[in-house]
Amino acid sequence: MMDLLGYGAFFLTTALMFSLITLGLNLQWGLTGLFNVGLAGFVAIGAYTSALLTTPEDAARLGGFGLPIVIGWLGAMIVGGIAAAITGMATLRLRSDYLAITTFGVAVVVQLVALNAQRLTGGPFGIGFIPRPFGGLAETPLLFNLSNLAVVSAVTLIVYLALEHLSRSPWGRVLRALREDERAAISLGKSARFYRVQAFAVGGAIMALAGALQAHFIGFIAPDNYLPILTFQVWVMLIVGGSGSNKGAIIGSILVWAIWAGSGAATSALVPPEQQARAAALQIAAIGVMLCIILLVRPGGLFGDMPRRPRFGKAAKAVAGESTAK
Amino acid sequence: MNLQFVVDGLLTGSMIGLGAIGVTLTYSILRFSNFAHGDFMAWGTYATLAVVSAIGAMFGKIAPIAPLSFGWPLIVAVIVGMAFTALLALLLDKVLFSRLRTQGQAIIVVMASFGASMALRSLLEFIFTSRPTYFSRAIQIAMPVGWGIRITPDQIALLLVTAVLVLGVHLLMTRTQAGRSMQAFSQNAALARIVGIDVAMIVRMTWIIGGALACVAGVMIGILVQIRPFMGFDMLLPMFAAAILGGIGSIPGAVLGGLIIGLAEAGAVQLIGAEWRAAVSFVILMAVLFVRPFGIFGVRER
Numbered sequence: 098m099m100d101l102l103g104y105g106a107f108f109l110t111t112a113l114m115f116s117l118i119t120l121g122l123n124l125q126w127g128l129t130g131l132f133n134v135g136l137a138g139f140v141a142i143g144a145y146t147s148a149l150l151t152t153p154e155d156a157a158r159l160g161g162f163g164l165p166i167v168i169g170w171l172g173a174m175i176v177g178g179i180a181a182a183i184t185g186m187a188t189l190r191l192r193s194d195y196l197a198i199t200t201f202g203v204a205v206v207v208q209l210v211a212l213n214a215q216r217l218t219g220g221p222f223g224i225g226f227i228p229r230p231f232g233g234l235a236e237t238p239l240l241f242n243l244s245n246l247a248v249v250s251a252v253t254l255i256v257y258l259a260l261e262h263l264s265r266s267p268w269g270r271v272l273r274a275l276r277e278d279e280r281a282a283i284s285l286g287k288s289a290r291f292y293r294v295q296a297f298a299v300g301g302a303i304m305a306l307a308g309a310l311q312a313h314f315i316g317f318i319a320p321d322n323y324l325p326i327l328t329f330q331v332w333v334m335l336i337v338g339g340s341g342s343n344k345g346a347i348i349g350s351i352l353v354w355a356i357w358a359g360s361g362a363a364t365s366a367l368v369p370p371e372q373q374a375r376a377a378a379l380q381i382a383a384i385g386v387m388l389c390i391i392l393l394v395r396p397g398g399l400f401g402d403m404p405r406r407p408r409f410g411k412a413a414k415a416v417a418g419e420s421t422a423k
Numbered sequence: 424m425n426l427q428f429v430v431d432g433l434l435t436g437s438m439i440g441l442g443a444i445g446v447t448l449t450y451s452i453l454r455f456s457n458f459a460h461g462d463f464m465a466w467g468t469y470a471t472l473a474v475v476s477a478i479g480a481m482f483g484k485i486a487p488i489a490p491l492s493f494g495w496p497l498i499v500a501v502i503v504g505m506a507f508t509a510l511l512a513l514l515l516d517k518v519l520f521s522r523l524r525t526q527g528q529a530i531i532v533v534m535a536s537f538g539a540s541m542a543l544r545s546l547l548e549f550i551f552t553s554r555p556t557y558f559s560r561a562i563q564i565a566m567p568v569g570w571g572i573r574i575t576p577d578q579i580a581l582l583l584v585t586a587v588l589v590l591g592v593h594l595l596m597t598r599t600q601a602g603r604s605m606q607a608f609s610q611n612a613a614l615a616r617i618v619g620i621d622v623a624m625i626v627r628m629t630w631i632i633g634g635a636l637a638c639v640a641g642v643m644i645g646i647l648v649q650i651r652p653f654m655g656f657d658m659l660l661p662m663f664a665a666a667i668l669g670g671i672g673s674i675p676g677a678v679l680g681g682l683i684i685g686l687a688e689a690g691a692v693q694l695i696g697a698e699w700r701a702a703v704s705f706v707i708l709m710a711v712l713f714v715r716p717f718g719i720f721g722v723r724e725r
């Protein structure tokens with residue numbers, strides 16, 4: 098019973114961290130229509146920044162400033178936000194696919210830096226001894242898990258409320274107007290690029306915060322935590338929950354993480370050890386197919402609020418009509 | 424600085440360039456960035472490998488053609504593989520992309536290609552495991568050609584194949600009716616439709632050319648490096664960068680962009696180390712986006 102409760106707390110903590118990333122993505126994609134396929138990079142930036150700021154001094158690498166955890170979180174948000182702003186400034190005046198390609202590149206480069214800049218990131222061995230909130234409680238796992246859950250829930254709730262407020266504020270209305278009808282919004286004197294860079298930066302900061310939170314929860318980070326599969330998982334969570342809805346982002350994350358963790362547990366119980374890697378590959382393939390099916394069948398997800406209107410005006414319609422024009 | 428990097432760069436550049444032709448065609452004609460293009464590469468290579476092994480099982484061991492490391496089975500297999508990859512691309516378009524295109528949101532199609540990429544790659548990993556394989560384990564002796572450059576017969580053959588293919592695609596696009604229709608459609612879809620261009624045919628051509636060339640590029644990687652389920656995914660960023668550097672929609676641009684990135688990568692390996700190789704395409708991509716986002720041969724988007 099106690100074990101179950103402890104596992105439940107652990108599961109929810111992990112799921113809520115995903116929710117936090119998904120909330121950041123929802124601000125970028127759901128509200129503003131910015132396609133970020135490199136979010137793993139921004140999560141990694143947050144995790145590494147916070148780790149560098151808060152770990153005790155280490156002779157093997159730079160940094161290790163031993164600062165309080167909260168400073169680490171703030172630092173993660175600032176650095177993640179700046180990285181996102183630079184990415185946005187380079188690409189947001191161009192066609193929207195360029196942002197996808199660039200964010201994909203950001204993730205690749207962050208992965209490379211994490212792997213190769215040993216002086217900064219510990220290379221493939223990662224960074225250990227990241228201070229954990231309530232680390233003193235680690236002897237009693239239940240209490241430890243519950244207090245972690247409380248912290249992560251509180252942060253998620255704050256971000257959720259802030260985002261709900263933001264999306265209803267004039268700022269959020271401008272973003273939605275840009276998403277729905279860019280030309281109309283611009284004609285009202287709103288600078289599309291400026292607002293988009295802001296939204297992208299705030300989203301990046303939230304993702305970085307999620308990365309920092311996760312780093313402190315686990316106490317250890319390594320480049321392998323931030324592979325493209327993370328980006329993919331979070332996208333599936335947002336699409337299942339429904340882009341445009343913060344509630345959907347949270348519920349979608351918990352749901353997809355439950356499916357993911359459940360099918361992972363099932364394969365490890367049912368599949369012989371030497372076949373586990375293959376079973377894991379099949380699991381990813383299944384989720385990929387699921388994403389495509391949801392896009393085809395129910396693109397709005399569970400709580401969706403996305404427009405079903407072409408984004409690129411004439412060009413999109415011309416291509417769209419091709420299946421009828423035979 | 425050793426000039427060997429020129430040969431290495433030209434080879435990497437050929438692979439990137441052949442792949443980037445498909446990327447640039449999908450982008451300019453179907454109007455989306457296809458994240459599954461790298462996985463077409465990997466699927467084509469594994470299909471080719473399967474045909475090579477099947478031929479090996481039927482005819483026993485076949486001696487390679489004199490100085491090369493491969494014989495006629497690979498040549499036959501690569502043609503089968505090209506057809507297979509083109510069919511795979513057509514099939515994926517039929518079940519996924521064409522349906523989403525009718526909804527008219529380009530970015531949803533990109534997202535679907537991202538999901539398809541993950542599914543295709545993991546499926547390869549499931550079938551063939553993630554362990555690398557090879558077409559041949561023979562080691563070729565590199566011949567010195569002067570200025571400290573060495574080159575193997577395989578490498579010469581592959582450079583020639585690339586040149587022939589690029590020339591072929593270029594002629595196809597500029598000298599045939601189908602190719603000219605494709606260009607017309609990419610420049611002004613609505614107008615092309617009004618003058619009665621067969622859009623379904625153009626879409627098919629795009630996938631067939633892109634898929635077949637992706638397969639060749641993958642097989643080149645298989646011959647020169649190794650075959651892994653991730654081989655195409657790792658090429659995605661260089662291919663996108665090459666297509667953007669050359670100017671979206673331009674086939675000579677994609678090839679030239681590929682060669683520039685290949686040479687830059689090979690130069691970077693000598694100067695700053697092989698571990699940073701993958702960052703080169705990103706740096707070039709960012710530089711192009713900041714300075715000349717419409718690429719070398721592109722026109723400014725209006």
